[in-house]
Amino acid sequence: MSLRGTHETNGNYQIFRLTGLLDAFSEPIFRKVVGTHIDKGPYDIILVLTQIDFVDSSGLGALVQLVKQAQNHNGSLQVVTNPRVTQTVKLVRLEEFLSLQTTLEDAISHLKDKKNS
Numbered sequence: 001m002s003l004r005g006t007h008e009t010n011g012n013y014q015i016f017r018l019t020g021l022l023d024a025f026s027e028p029i030f031r032k033v034v035g036t037h038i039d040k041g042p043y044d045i046i047l048v049l050t051q052i053d054f055v056d057s058s059g060l061g062a063l064v065q066l067v068k069q070a071q072n073h074n075g076s077l078q079v080v081t082n083p084r085v086t087q088t089v090k091l092v093r094l095e096e097f098l099s100l101q102t103t104l105e106d107a108i109s110h111l112k113d114k115k116n117s
Contacts, residue, residue: 002026007037013044013111015104019051022059031062035069043075046107050082060089063098076114078107 003026005018014037022030038045045066049055055063067077079098081089089095101107 003030007033009042012042012115013046013108014038014042015046015048017048017051021054022049022052022062023054023056024058027058027062030059031065034066038066038069038073038075041073041075043070043073044111045070045075045077046080046104046111047077048080048104049085050080052082052085055085055088060092060094064094067098076111078110080104080107 003018003020003022005016008015016034016037018030020026034045034047047063047066063077063079070077077099078101079085079089080101080103086095086100089098089100099107099110101110
């Protein structure tokens with residue numbers, strides 16, 4: 001199964017819900033689509049990866065690039081994850097940089113806390 005997803009803008013942030021594989025095959029399109037939306041704003045992004053079956057190094061690299069792109073616009077990127085994705089991210093010690101969250105509600109709360117600080 002390739003990567004599929006939906007996108008919505010909700011006030012001051014965007015939500016992407018993805019399913020499938022975030023790998024070398026899907027990474028270029030994923031990075032381009034999400035990157036284009038980041039550039040248009042709003043600049044705070046939530047990636048819901050709870051239905052992702054696999055992330056490889058290309059997928060991790062895309063996530064890192066998208067975090068930096070959002071930060072360049074004074075935004076942020078939150079990643080709602082599942083145990084499989086969390087394990088992969090922790091192997092390369094990117095859990096804090098990628099701002100891993102366990103639920104969409106946690107990610108939204110984290111964004112609100114960030115804006116209020």
